[in-house]
Amino acid sequence: MTMFHSMNISSSALTAQRLRMDVISSNMANAESTRGKLVNGEWQPYKRKMVVMQPREAAFSHVLKSAMSGVPSAGNGVKVTRIAEDDAPFKLVFDPEHPDANEEGYVQMPNVDPLKEMVDLISTTRSYEANVTVLNSSKAMLMKALEIGK
Amino acid sequence: MPITNITANLPAGPAAGFRQIGTEPITQAPSGFADMLKSAIADVNQKQNQSDSATAALAQGKPIDLHEVMIASQKATITLQAALEIRNKAVEAYQEIMRMQV
Numbered sequence: 444m445t446m447f448h449s450m451n452i453s454s455s456a457l458t459a460q461r462l463r464m465d466v467i468s469s470n471m472a473n474a475e476s477t478r479g480k481l482v483n484g485e486w487q488p489y490k491r492k493m494v495v496m497q498p499r500e501a502a503f504s505h506v507l508k509s510a511m512s513g514v515p516s517a518g519n520g521v522k523v524t525r526i527a528e529d530d531a532p533f534k535l536v537f538d539p540e541h542p543d544a545n546e547e548g549y550v551q552m553p554n555v556d557p558l559k560e561m562v563d564l565i566s567t568t569r570s571y572e573a574n575v576t577v578l579n580s581s582k583a584m585l586m587k588a589l590e591i592g593k
Numbered sequence: 594m595p596i597t598n599i600t601a602n603l604p605a606g607p608a609a610g611f612r613q614i615g616t617e618p619i620t621q622a623p624s625g626f627a628d629m630l631k632s633a634i635a636d637v638n639q640k641q642n643q644s645d646s647a648t649a650a651l652a653q654g655k656p657i658d659l660h661e662v663m664i665a666s667q668k669a670t671i672t673l674q675a676a677l678e679i680r681n682k683a684v685e686a687y688q689e690i691m692r693m694q695v
Contacts, residue, residue, distance in 0.1 A: 446671075447668055447671075450664055450667070450668065453664075454660065454661060454664050457658070457660040458658055458660070458661070461658055461660070575660075578664065578667075582667055582671065585671050586671065586674065589674055589675060589678050
């Protein structure tokens with residue numbers, strides 16, 4: 444239904460930001476995980492993850508309808524297409540007692556930077572808030588429309 | 594449009610008519626006032642049902658986002674408000690006609 448189109452778009456954005464939040468939580472929780480993946484019998488530390496977002500494609504029927512009526516489409520919101528891994532080098536920490544230390548006594552730590560994650564966290568929170576504001580404005584607009592003629 | 598047409602198009606029993614509205618989607622474009630009213634009520638009903646099922650899913654601990662429940666309830670509120678406004682207008686118009694001196 445077209446009446447709630449903007450609400451559906453905002454809803455998709457909220458879902459995407461929630462997923463981003465989940466990924467940040469995972470990064471923060473695994474900031475010290477030295478055993479993320481087993482590669483050739485060797486433990487590799489956890490790799491920082493990040494979300495990749497892209498505009499959501501409209502269904503074919505919508506594209507056809509918008510092309511035939513000449514009314515441009517406002518898009519269909521956003522979606523997370525994949526969760527990519529950060530290929531930045533791991534941090535080397537000198538800790539000979541650690542079970543995953545190599546011969547020189549160095550341990551490979553995840554490439555997660557808690558400071559960067561905090562910045563992402565704030566960005567996600569603000570983005571979520573912004574989308575809630577859009578949603579509330581959309582509702583306020585519809586409720587105002589109901590007041591026409593009162 | 595003659596007033597008799599409205600009643601002629603409505604189903605026989607109000608309860609049977611409402612159940613029918615809730616289950617089957619209305620596919621053809623609304624033609625008369627009765628059809629339009631039917632599709633509007635069906636939409637209100639559908640939104641209320643969606644809101645109910647979303648709330649139930651959240652309460653049962655199913656994987657559903659909180660914002661989706663809230664948005665479903667907001668949509669239900671707005672459609673219900675719109676339906677109320679239309680009802681008020683219809684009743685107002687009817688009463689205006691009934692007050693006419695003959």
